[in-house]
Amino acid sequence: MIKTNKDKLVVQEVLGKISHPVMIQSRGYVITWDGKPKIGLGIGGIKYNVKVGDPIFGWPEAEYLEPGVALEGIDDRAKGALLNLSCVGNEVKVISGEGKGLKGVVTGKAGYAGAPAHVLAHFSDEDLEKLAIGDRVRIKAEGVGLEIKGFEGKVFNVSPSFLESLDLELEDGELIVPVVKEIPAYAMGSGVGGGAAMSGHWCIQTCPPELVKELGLEDLRIGDLVACRDILMLYGKGYYKGAITVGIIAFGASDRGGHGAGVFAIAVSKEGKIRPRIDPEANVAKYLGLKR
Amino acid sequence: MRVMLKTNKDRLVKMAVMGEVVHPSSRGYTVDFEGKPRMGLGMSGIKYNVTVGDLCYGWAEEEHMEPGLSISNRDPNENAALSVLACIGNEVKVVTGEARGAKGYIIGKHGNFMVWLREEDQEKVNIGDKIQVKAWGVGLKIEGFDDVKVNKLSPDLLERMGITVENGRLVVPVVNEFPAYIMGSGYGMWPVTIDYDIQTTCPEVYDELGLKKLRFGDIVALRDQLNWWGRGYYKGAITIGVVIHGWSSHAGHGPGVTTFLSTKSDKIVTKTDPDANIAYYLGIRKKFKK
Numbered sequence: 001m002i003k004t005n006k007d008k009l010v011v012q013e014v015l016g017k018i019s020h021p022v023m024i025q026s027r028g029y030v031i032t033w034d035g036k037p038k039i040g041l042g043i044g045g046i047k048y049n050v051k052v053g054d055p056i057f058g059w060p061e062a063e064y065l066e067p068g069v070a071l072e073g074i075d076d077r078a079k080g081a082l083l084n085l086s087c088v089g090n091e092v093k094v095i096s097g098e099g100k101g102l103k104g105v106v107t108g109k110a111g112y113a114g115a116p117a118h119v120l121a122h123f124s125d126e127d128l129e130k131l132a133i134g135d136r137v138r139i140k141a142e143g144v145g146l147e148i149k150g151f152e153g154k155v156f157n158v159s160p161s162f163l164e165s166l167d168l169e170l171e172d173g174e175l176i177v178p179v180v181k182e183i184p185a186y187a188m189g190s191g192v193g194g195g196a197a198m199s200g201h202w203c204i205q206t207c208p209p210e211l212v213k214e215l216g217l218e219d220l221r222i223g224d225l226v227a228c229r230d231i232l233m234l235y236g237k238g239y240y241k242g243a244i245t246v247g248i249i250a251f252g253a254s255d256r257g258g259h260g261a262g263v264f265a266i267a268v269s270k271e272g273k274i275r276p277r278i279d280p281e282a283n284v285a286k287y288l289g290l291k292r
Numbered sequence: 293m294r295v296m297l298k299t300n301k302d303r304l305v306k307m308a309v310m311g312e313v314v315h316p317s318s319r320g321y322t323v324d325f326e327g328k329p330r331m332g333l334g335m336s337g338i339k340y341n342v343t344v345g346d347l348c349y350g351w352a353e354e355e356h357m358e359p360g361l362s363i364s365n366r367d368p369n370e371n372a373a374l375s376v377l378a379c380i381g382n383e384v385k386v387v388t389g390e391a392r393g394a395k396g397y398i399i400g401k402h403g404n405f406m407v408w409l410r411e412e413d414q415e416k417v418n419i420g421d422k423i424q425v426k427a428w429g430v431g432l433k434i435e436g437f438d439d440v441k442v443n444k445l446s447p448d449l450l451e452r453m454g455i456t457v458e459n460g461r462l463v464v465p466v467v468n469e470f471p472a473y474i475m476g477s478g479y480g481m482w483p484v485t486i487d488y489d490i491q492t493t494c495p496e497v498y499d500e501l502g503l504k505k506l507r508f509g510d511i512v513a514l515r516d517q518l519n520w521w522g523r524g525y526y527k528g529a530i531t532i533g534v535v536i537h538g539w540s541s542h543a544g545h546g547p548g549v550t551t552f553l554s555t556k557s558d559k560i561v562t563k564t565d566p567d568a569n570i571a572y573y574l575g576i577r578k579k580f581k582k
Contacts, residue, residue: 031521186473186516189524193477193489193544196323203480205525214527230473235327236543238493239473257522258480270326 002168002175003149006160011142014082016071016092018135021045022116024063033207033257038063042252044070044116048128051292052107052120052223053285056206056252056261064262065252066110067222069128070118071137079117083109084198086119087143088248088266088284089162095138099130106139107223107284108250109157109264110201117199120250122290144198151175153269154234156197157248163266165287166225171275177246177267178225178279185230185239187215189258197233197245201262204228206253217261223284224249226263227276233265242272248284297455297462298435301447306428309374310387311363311405313338313419322355324541325493330355334538336362336404338417344399344408344509345571345580348538348547349492356548357538359508361414362404363423375485378405379429380534380550381449381574387424391416397574398425399509400536401444401550402487408576437462440555441520443483450552452573453511454565461558464532465511465565468502472516472525476544483519483551492539492546503539506547507580510535511568519554529556534570 021044024030029037042065050059050067059065071092073079092104104123111117119139123131143159150170155163169176183204191202204226206212220226225248232240233247247263254260267274284290316337321329332355342351343359351357365371378398384407386394394413400406407423432442432450440462442450454465470490474497478488490512492498506512511534518526519533533549540546553560571577 033518033520033522033524033526035521184473186471186525190480192475192479192491193542207524208526210527211525232325232493232543234325234543235323236325236493236545238325238476238543238545239491239497240325240494240543241497256480256524257518257520258524259522 002170004160004163005147009142009145009160011140012085014085014139014141015074015078016082016119016137016139017074018046018131018133018137019044019070019072019116019118020133030063030256032255038255042066044118045133046128046131051285052122052290053283054222056220056222056249057218059252062252063254063256066118066120067251068107069104069121069123069131071121072116072118074136082119083111083117085141085144086139087141087157087159089159089288090142091140092121092137094131095136097132097135099127099135102127102130105288107288108248110250110262125292148175151273152271153267153273154197155267156265158266162287174273174275175267176275176277177227178282179227179246179276180224180280180282181220182227182229182276183215187211188228188231189260191262192237194237196235197265197268201250201264202233202237203254203260203262205258206260207255207257220249220261221283222249222252225282227274228263232268232270234268234270240270243270244272244274246274246276297451297457299447299450300433304428304431304447306426307377309377309425309427310422311365311374311425312422313361313417314364314404315419322542325543330541334358337419338414340414345569345577346508348506348508348535349504351538354538355540356402356545358400358402358404358406360399361407361409361417363407364404374405374425377427377430378425379427379444379446381446381570382428383426384423386413386417387422389418389421391421399570400534402537402548406536437559439557440553440559442553443519444550445552449570449573454568462560464553464560464562465568466513466532466562467510467566467568468506469513469515469562470501474501475514475517476546478548480522480524483523487536487548487550488523489540489546489548491544493543503546506535507569508535508538509570511570512549513562514549518556519551526556529554530560532560
């Protein structure tokens with residue numbers, strides 16, 4: 001068992017609202033890596049039939065397919081707090097509309113320069129029917145500043161309870177983390193050079209198909225934990241030899257050159273003090289015990 | 293057998309687009325890859341002592357240093373046209389202010405375009421002066437090389453880059469070559485309007501790859517990188533580009549490359565040449581090493 005400083009963390013309310021779907025290209029098509037037009041649906045809104053745990057591939061015309069309910073800030077000032085402070089495992093409560101009082105949970109975070117920033121939340125099928133675009137929610141934000149005693153790396157974007165559900169172990173200062181797969185640095189694409197670890201994602205490239213095959217990415221699912229080798233998501237996002245970042249896949253695949261399934265960081269060590277333990281079931285849906 | 297390049301340059305529209313010299317901006321400290329605050333100067337404005345052919349590395353507090361003059365257009369629609377149409381190596385002319393009539397070249401495309409003028413002409417330029425570009429290069433193709441996409445490159449500069457055809461392949465002189473994993477910010481974006489960075493985040497790796505020796509204007513090769521309708525990894529692909537801005541201490545950033553030629557095929561081979569720099573090709577500087 002790991003020990004944390006969870007008793008010292010501030011727990012505070014941040015507000016969000018259910019976003020409307022947005023198109024990557026407001027007029028016309030996105031162009032895929034091999035020059036084909038594509039509609040590119042998937043960012044924002046409510047997805048009734050796409051949830052954490054579903055495959056990243058296989059959704060027609062989809063790009064960056066976000067599962068469940070995509071939340072955005074209530075205004076320009078508040079959106080930074082929503083994105084930076086919300087953590088996986090935080091409680092989401094609907095505070096307006098027909099679904100007032102319903103509860104969901106944060107499952108992921110997405111967004112970097114040029115794309116809208118969203119916090120992604122899971123609700124049951126039954127509850128989804130009562131939600132509407134524009135409904136307000138409140139998140140009990142808890143997790144920023146979380147530390148694991150004896151681990152010199154950093155932890156981001158997770159609530160204490162979610163972190164504990166991962167069954168982490170610490171051996172000689174090395175954190176052992178379950179992941180479905182390891183990803184080499186050359187597969188990491190758009191999002192490199194992006195901001196700090198608590199805001200925004202970095203894509204695992206999901207094109208061309210030869211790369212997907214070479215790395216065996218076909219079975220990846222939204223919510224999977226992955227270990228990115230030589231990747232440092234800390235005060236920014238870049239290549240650093242020997243570093244390791246464990247992250248969670250926030251959303252689905254892309255056919256645009258250099259783009260793919262977005263990963264946000266949960267544990268980072270510049271010195272490589274993280275040991276990935278392969279577990280094909282290492283997915284947010286399992287750790288949160290989500291039901292459809 | 294060596295053959296000169298043939299292109300469709302006679303069919304390319306040559307048209308005027310306009311920008312103006314933009315003022316630098318600053319919002320205080322930014323945080324580098326290991327959490328240290330940095331001033332980060334270098335983008336926009338006029339650099340009197342930094343120009344194409346100079347070393348990228350080592351300017352105090354530098355962050356994405358843009359050599360020479362930086363121009364853009366304040367109108368978003370007009371700026372979109374400037375961004376797409378102007379190419380590296382295009383001729384420019386100052387059309388307002390004390391330096392009116394002075395001529396130079398486009399030497400890079402970041403967010404801004406970077407412009408070279410003679411030192412005596414640059415002394416006369418003020419921020420806000422308008423600079424007109426003879427945009428020429430969109431649609432450029434090399435005959436017999438349909439699978440090599442050409443981007444952001446004036447036909448004149450293409451002809452001066454020392455590229456030869458040998459055994460049905462383009463032989464391109466380059467200063468250095470870089471592996472896919474080191475490519476950073478700008479990844480996934482559209483090669484026509486923005487560069488992407490060779491990361492100068494990890495000291496061990498930037499020493500190993502010789503990044504401190506890079507100069508503004510150097511021609512470089514990027515391995516396993518495809519810059520066609522987007523930019524990303526493609527095993528065996530190669531992209532040729534030019535170094536257009538300086539170092540960065542931000543994670544995932546570094547000297548920027550505007551990409552010129554890109555192919556999935558084996559139609560491009562490289563040869564090392566320390567003088568493969570656009571300052572030399574445009575007649576701005578003499579050879580570096582003799």
